[in-house]
Amino acid sequence: MKIKEHLYSVGVQNPTLRVFDIIMATKYGTTYGSYLVMGDDKKALIEGSHSGFEEIWFNNIEEVTPLDSIDYLVINHTEPDHSFAVAAFLEKNPNVTVIGSVAAINNLKAITNKDFQSQVVKGEDSLDLGGRSLVFKTSPNVHWPDTMITYCPELKALFPCDFLGAHFCEPTERLETCRKKELYDIEFANYYWSIMGPFPAAVRNALAYVDSLDVDVVCPSHGPTFSEPYLTEAKDKYREWSAEPKADRKKSVSIFYVSAYGFTRQMSDYLAKKLEEKGLDVFIADIIKHDEAALLPHLSADALVFGSPTINRAALKPVWDLISSIDAVNAKGKPFATIGDYGWTGEACDQLNDRLTGIKMKQAGESVKHRFTPTDDTYKELDRLADDLAAALA
Numbered sequence: 001m002k003i004k005e006h007l008y009s010v011g012v013q014n015p016t017l018r019v020f021d022i023i024m025a026t027k028y029g030t031t032y033g034s035y036l037v038m039g040d041d042k043k044a045l046i047e048g049s050h051s052g053f054e055e056i057w058f059n060n061i062e063e064v065t066p067l068d069s070i071d072y073l074v075i076n077h078t079e080p081d082h083s084f085a086v087a088a089f090l091e092k093n094p095n096v097t098v099i100g101s102v103a104a105i106n107n108l109k110a111i112t113n114k115d116f117q118s119q120v121v122k123g124e125d126s127l128d129l130g131g132r133s134l135v136f137k138t139s140p141n142v143h144w145p146d147t148m149i150t151y152c153p154e155l156k157a158l159f160p161c162d163f164l165g166a167h168f169c170e171p172t173e174r175l176e177t178c179r180k181k182e183l184y185d186i187e188f189a190n191y192y193w194s195i196m197g198p199f200p201a202a203v204r205n206a207l208a209y210v211d212s213l214d215v216d217v218v219c220p221s222h223g224p225t226f227s228e229p230y231l232t233e234a235k236d237k238y239r240e241w242s243a244e245p246k247a248d249r250k251k252s253v254s255i256f257y258v259s260a261y262g263f264t265r266q267m268s269d270y271l272a273k274k275l276e277e278k279g280l281d282v283f284i285a286d287i288i289k290h291d292e293a294a295l296l297p298h299l300s301a302d303a304l305v306f307g308s309p310t311i312n313r314a315a316l317k318p319v320w321d322l323i324s325s326i327d328a329v330n331a332k333g334k335p336f337a338t339i340g341d342y343g344w345t346g347e348a349c350d351q352l353n354d355r356l357t358g359i360k361m362k363q364a365g366e367s368v369k370h371r372f373t374p375t376d377d378t379y380k381e382l383d384r385l386a387d388d389l390a391a392a393l394a
């Protein structure tokens with residue numbers, strides 16, 4: 001598909017994908033963005049594709065130009081959803097020069113197990129294609145160590161890799177013609193919190209770079225391409241989500257629970273009330289009543305509380321699932337607490353404590369477990385836990 005003169009989208013749509021990388025739900029599928037920049041002298045293909053999609057990718061490219069006419073293959077990062085198909089591309093075009101950061105070229109050798117011509121770029125190196133050029137900006141940790149952002153100043157086209165992307169398969173490939181922008185917005189947020197959330201400082205650096213560019217069209221590695229006003233909207237969201245916490249803000253606690261008969265809910269509600277009385281900013285949610293995307297931002301609170309009854313000698317699956325989305329890089333040392341009702345064996349809290357200390361979070365107070373209907377003693381224990389959490393955040 002032609003985006004504008006000299007610029008084509010040749011990526012692959014995967015509308016039926018429902019889980020990405022095992023961990024991430026993709027309700028509306030995804031795309032593996034790949035773009036052709038046609039210079040007067042040289043042609044560059046930006047980004048690869050996933051395994052199993054080689055033929056579709058090649059067909060899309062060949063609608064514009066023969067595979068072996070491409071001079072450069074730019075790999076913004078080597079996550080396999082963008083690099084697995086590169087091995088097959090190298091078979092078709094062994095003379096192509098692969099361009100990437102030093103880490104990307106190293107990774108790609110290990111991913112393809114092939115020799116290929118390569119050019120390492122660093123800082124803000126550029127490449128002249130004749131009439132069009134590419135500027136590369138190494139941008140580690142948005143979200144892989146090898147990530148870089150590519151920009152074509154003459155076309156005002158930005159190829160930001162996974163940055164500003166979303167798992168969203170829009171058939172028209174343009175956000176401007178997307179019929180369900182409100183669903184894209186949810187997936188855009190979900191993508192940020194799942195993929196970029198662990199790296200707020202790197203996000204701020206990449207935002208500063210993108211702010212310095214004159215951009216007409218954004219060509220991400222996942223999701224539809226877009227222009228203004230959506231670029232400003234996307235940057236503003238990233239700016240808000242990656243902002244450094246204000247020094248004078250209230251400390252925050254998120255309480256996530258599930259409850260079959262309402263006992264763990266009663267305990268959670270009481271704890272929330274007590275923490276609010278202590279001046280803390282409290283978010284509380286019954287996990288199964290919310291989309292995970294709505295809960296993910298609240299995992300970045302200053303302290304986390306998980307509530308789970310014991311069923312079949314275990315904490316409940318929605319709680320484990322949410323815990324698996326905690327950004328373990330930034331959660332190190334973060335206070336946590338667990339509470340839960342039970343009937344006879346009551347293992348849930350201890351299991352959750354093991355998991356949370358395993359990712360280096362710090363238990364703020366002894367768990368509050370209660371057998372069946374909460375009593376005055378349960379609420380006294382919850383008063384004590386509120387004190388412990390407040391002390392851990394002081």
Ligand SMILES: Cc1cc2nc3c(=O)[nH]c(=O)nc-3n(C[C@H](O)[C@H](O)[C@H](O)COP(=O)(O)O)c2cc1C
Nearest residue numbers: 259260261262263264309312313342343344345346
């Ligand atoms: C299917 C099922 C299995 C259960 N298994 C256990 C168990 O293995 N150990 C235990 O202590 N309680 C078990 N319970 C009891 C619950 O933990 C108990 O009813 C508790 O009060 C539920 O709290 P909630 O209202 O917060 O969900 C089980 C309950 C159900 C319905």
